[in-house]
Amino acid sequence: MPAVWLVPLVAALLAGWMGVKAIVERGPSITIRFNSADGIEAGKTKLKYKDVQVGMVKSVSLSSDLKEVVATAELAKDFGPHLVEDTRFWVVRPRIAAGAVSGLETLLSGAYIGVGAGKSEQSRREFVGLDAPPVVAGDSPGTPLVLRSASAGSFDVGSPVYFRRLPAGQVTGTELDRDGVKVTVFINAPFDQHVNANTRFWQASGVDVKVDAGGLQVDTQSLVSILIGGLAFDTPPGTAPVAPAGAAAEFRLFANRQAALKNPEHDKLEFTMLFDESVRGLQPGAPVDFRGITVGEVDAVRMQLAAGGGDVLVAVQATIYPSRIQWQDALPGAGTAQRRRRLIDALVASGMRAQLRPASLLTHELYLALDFFPAKGAKVNWAASPPELPTQKATLVELQSAIGSLAAKLENLPLDEIGGDLRQTLQSASRLMGRIDAEVAPEVGPTLAQLRKTLAAADRLLASDSPLQTDTRQAMRELARAAQAFRVLADYLERHPEALLMGKKDEGDK
Amino acid sequence: MKPRKPHSLSRTWAFLLAAIIFYVPANLLPVMHTEWLTGSQDDTILSGVVYLWQSGSWPLALVVFVASISVPMVKIVSLAWLAASVQLGSAWRPRTRARLYRIVELIGRWSMLDIYVTAILVALVQAKALAKIDAGPGALAFAAVVVLTMLAAMSFDPRLIWDSQRRGTR
Numbered sequence: 001m002p003a004v005w006l007v008p009l010v011a012a013l014l015a016g017w018m019g020v021k022a023i024v025e026r027g028p029s030i031t032i033r034f035n036s037a038d039g040i041e042a043g044k045t046k047l048k049y050k051d052v053q054v055g056m057v058k059s060v061s062l063s064s065d066l067k068e069v070v071a072t073a074e075l076a077k078d079f080g081p082h083l084v085e086d087t088r089f090w091v092v093r094p095r096i097a098a099g100a101v102s103g104l105e106t107l108l109s110g111a112y113i114g115v116g117a118g119k120s121e122q123s124r125r126e127f128v129g130l131d132a133p134p135v136v137a138g139d140s141p142g143t144p145l146v147l148r149s150a151s152a153g154s155f156d157v158g159s160p161v162y163f164r165r166l167p168a169g170q171v172t173g174t175e176l177d178r179d180g181v182k183v184t185v186f187i188n189a190p191f192d193q194h195v196n197a198n199t200r201f202w203q204a205s206g207v208d209v210k211v212d213a214g215g216l217q218v219d220t221q222s223l224v225s226i227l228i229g230g231l232a233f234d235t236p237p238g239t240a241p242v243a244p245a246g247a248a249a250e251f252r253l254f255a256n257r258q259a260a261l262k263n264p265e266h267d268k269l270e271f272t273m274l275f276d277e278s279v280r281g282l283q284p285g286a287p288v289d290f291r292g293i294t295v296g297e298v299d300a301v302r303m304q305l306a307a308g309g310g311d312v313l314v315a316v317q318a319t320i321y322p323s324r325i326q327w328q329d330a331l332p333g334a335g336t337a338q339r340r341r342r343l344i345d346a347l348v349a350s351g352m353r354a355q356l357r358p359a360s361l362l363t364h365e366l367y368l369a370l371d372f373f374p375a376k377g378a379k380v381n382w383a384a385s386p387p388e389l390p391t392q393k394a395t396l397v398e399l400q401s402a403i404g405s406l407a408a409k410l411e412n413l414p415l416d417e418i419g420g421d422l423r424q425t426l427q428s429a430s431r432l433m434g435r436i437d438a439e440v441a442p443e444v445g446p447t448l449a450q451l452r453k454t455l456a457a458a459d460r461l462l463a464s465d466s467p468l469q470t471d472t473r474q475a476m477r478e479l480a481r482a483a484q485a486f487r488v489l490a491d492y493l494e495r496h497p498e499a500l501l502m503g504k505k506d507e508g509d510k
Numbered sequence: 511m512k513p514r515k516p517h518s519l520s521r522t523w524a525f526l527l528a529a530i531i532f533y534v535p536a537n538l539l540p541v542m543h544t545e546w547l548t549g550s551q552d553d554t555i556l557s558g559v560v561y562l563w564q565s566g567s568w569p570l571a572l573v574v575f576v577a578s579i580s581v582p583m584v585k586i587v588s589l590a591w592l593a594a595s596v597q598l599g600s601a602w603r604p605r606t607r608a609r610l611y612r613i614v615e616l617i618g619r620w621s622m623l624d625i626y627v628t629a630i631l632v633a634l635v636q637a638k639a640l641a642k643i644d645a646g647p648g649a650l651a652f653a654a655v656v657v658l659t660m661l662a663a664m665s666f667d668p669r670l671i672w673d674s675q676r677r678g679t680r
Contacts, residue, residue: 004521
């Protein structure tokens, strides 16, 4: 045999080896069903996991009922074990969703099929492709949770979930089932450590504006949440630390932060208060206030027939939380129900009553106030369930009744008689005036003329060159001279006191 | 006078067999691997022809088809038939057969056209991320086919065609 037969032998071996290699290296083939083949091309569209190519679409065809597109793809051999129950496929195209733009690189490179790894153990070769990329990549660390709400708020798939204003997760789905709306969220690690059985979730979408007995409140989570909605969660302070919640734990979704973080106080007293005035403006949820401290809230407003019929009273049911009152010194024996009853009885005995007061001048809202009034006699009716606390009419109502009684008193005044008397007095006064005018007035003229004359005479008398003045002046002069002479005498006598006896000496004798 | 080629027939058959074996991957495996900014593509000989035809360059498509598909096919079939005819001692039209052999020998080299084109493209288009062309495994197999058919043609001794005549007339 010529050695040339080695050539085909080698060729056969080579070809055989290449063929075997191709067959062995061939990965599994899968089918994916999509709604449309938008962007998928046979022989060109790649399958990528974490941006690494793991396969290629080999052919694209329509399903027999023309409803779906079936893409057959061949995957790399080492990806075979990852083709399991919950492996997901979706087409990556440029997309705007939940405030983010994604997939722009596919504008240049053409659409590709994204793969999300699954965790299941069961292998699978036929898949249904997703319409949109899943919100959360399959292997991100974190915990999926379920929230229940009566209705969906203004949030959607992809809306953020906040924890203390930090984005901690995303809404992954909303669906309606028989118990209401079921919202699935995914909380990323490490925030999922903060979710435990006591955590509360609430809707933080948009802007919360509230006007109530406390005033105007505006609350918002972040600009993003105003635009695309959002949820938030937190654990109310003061709760004991508990283990973090596991996957698929269920929580209730509250409407707003205030409702969510309200402490479910276990220590509470329920009372009924009966009013026989209008309670218009009192809403369930209105605060019960004791000298400025909110100690509880109104639960319900109902009607009740008064004992004996004949009148309908308004029964306001309120809950009071004693733990909201912080005492300066520890209350003696506050704790047992018996001692508490006695304390309340004592307070009521010294005048504590419930009264409705207007909350603000702007709104027509009322709130329930507990305060001490100078009223005596009423007692707490512990027999009723819930116990009845005595009430005090509202200040406005009292004012109204006081005015009413004042008006009644005014009505009782004998105004007619008073009027008649007054008129009489006036008439006599006017008569008096007339007499004065008639008799007295004419005398006044001549009297005044006379007075003028007298004054003129007095004036002449007191003029500077009147005789009276000159005489007086002269008299004064004489008096002054006399005084001076007397002074000389006094001086002389001082020097010569013997002159009194011997007389004045002649100067010539000296 | 040239001496006869030793073991002509067996050598021809050997090379022909090898060429046939390599013909399969030459057509199935991609000859050229193209990468450009937006993606990449593998092309076999046939897909290249189809692409050229569809994009309107009919002459080019025709040339490639003739050079890369028809010629090797013709060569293999002709050589196989010639070798078979000599093996079986057929006396059919020796002149025609000899002419056929000449034609086969002449056109042999033209099927290297595709390899030349691929080599030139690979050498020229190497702009890394922008565009890159690499030869695929199919190119190797195709080159092997061409070389082996040429060797087969070379080792076939056309005087063998006339042997049957001599035998016939003896």
